[in-house]
Amino acid sequence: MAPQDVLTALRDKNPLVHCITNYVAMNIAANVVLAAGASPAMVHAPEEIADFTPICGALTINIGTLSTPWQASMMNAATLASAHKIPWVLDPVAHFISDYRKRAAQDLLALRPTIVRGNASEILALAGEAGAGKGADAGDSVDAAQGAAKALAAASGAVIAITGPVDFVTDGAQEAHVSGGAPLMSQITALGCSQTALMGAYAASGSAFDAALGALAHFKVAGTAASKLAHGPGSFQMHFLDALAATQPDDLAKAIL
Numbered sequence: 001m002a003p004q005d006v007l008t009a010l011r012d013k014n015p016l017v018h019c020i021t022n023y024v025a026m027n028i029a030a031n032v033v034l035a036a037g038a039s040p041a042m043v044h045a046p047e048e049i050a051d052f053t054p055i056c057g058a059l060t061i062n063i064g065t066l067s068t069p070w071q072a073s074m075m076n077a078a079t080l081a082s083a084h085k086i087p088w089v090l091d092p093v094a095h096f097i098s099d100y101r102k103r104a105a106q107d108l109l110a111l112r113p114t115i116v117r118g119n120a121s122e123i124l125a126l127a128g129e130a131g132a133g134k135g136a137d138a139g140d141s142v143d144a145a146q147g148a149a150k151a152l153a154a155a156s157g158a159v160i161a162i163t164g165p166v167d168f169v170t171d172g173a174q175e176a177h178v179s180g181g182a183p184l185m186s187q188i189t190a191l192g193c194s195q196t197a198l199m200g201a202y203a204a205s206g207s208a209f210d211a212a213l214g215a216l217a218h219f220k221v222a223g224t225a226a227s228k229l230a231h232g233p234g235s236f237q238m239h240f241l242d243a244l245a246a247t248q249p250d251d252l253a254k255a256i257l
């Protein structure tokens, strides 16, 4: 299924996407998923996971504001998703900042996510390589992390997506670059987290590699459109949501190299 067909299927199905994300991303990620045409639900309580994860089209897990009870929910949800063959996406936000977070990311990776999405520094560190990440922000180029992404795809079985000025995605066999968007995108917090949530919606609607590629292209196309109307980060965010909703399946090819 080509990326544009995944977007068509997403809008037909309006899939329910279980998002375990961070406090910062909660609102914008839900709005991004809604604007694109899917149905987000932010559900974190350990007591609710067994009931909720199995009825969703996809699961996304983001460790941006990790704590012990949420970690238990993440591990349980990922285990259930894999058991029910529900695709799930891991966003290892700033996992290199502490031993606690590093271990949490590796424990989740061992549960075999369908897709891992991170910035270049996060992907480098997840593959065991040195990087220059600064908290949640990247300090490395996408180019520098491409080898790590390929190695990680081979070792984990996941599709690996690196975002940045030009995105890169690989499943170990296929690979693609995605261009467009605007530097303003890195000035709005939790846009990467929102990309991860949208990737869940795409993964509920098509195969893993094309889902990741489609979600990356959707952001780039909408980012380019929004940057033509925006006067700064605040108005960019407003125009970006409008542009996500306005993006049509055939537009995605413009961003895919």
Ligand SMILES: Nc1ncnc2c1ncn2[C@@H]1O[C@H](COP(=O)(O)OP(=O)(O)O)[C@@H](O)[C@H]1O
Pocket: 118, 119, 120, 136, 137, 138, 163, 164, 165, 166, 167, 180, 181, 182, 183, 184, 185, 186, 190, 191, 192, 193, 195, 219, 220, 223
């Ligand atoms: N300089 C840039 N030019 C164009 N798009 C960008 C740029 N920086 C980031 N993006 C886009 O912003 C979104 C968030 O990516 P990124 O900032 O890498 O994630 P994170 O917030 O996890 O660090 C992605 O869609 C990415 O393609």
Ligand SMILES: Cc1ncsc1CCOP(=O)(O)O
Pocket: 022, 024, 025, 064, 065, 093, 136, 137, 188, 189, 190, 191, 192, 193, 194
């Ligand atoms: C600022 C911040 N602090 C903890 S999580 C978070 C949001 C990070 O979002 P993103 O990875 O999309 O930039």
Ligand SMILES: [Mg+2]
Pocket: 093, 094, 118, 119, 136, 192, 193
């Ligand atoms: Mg991030």
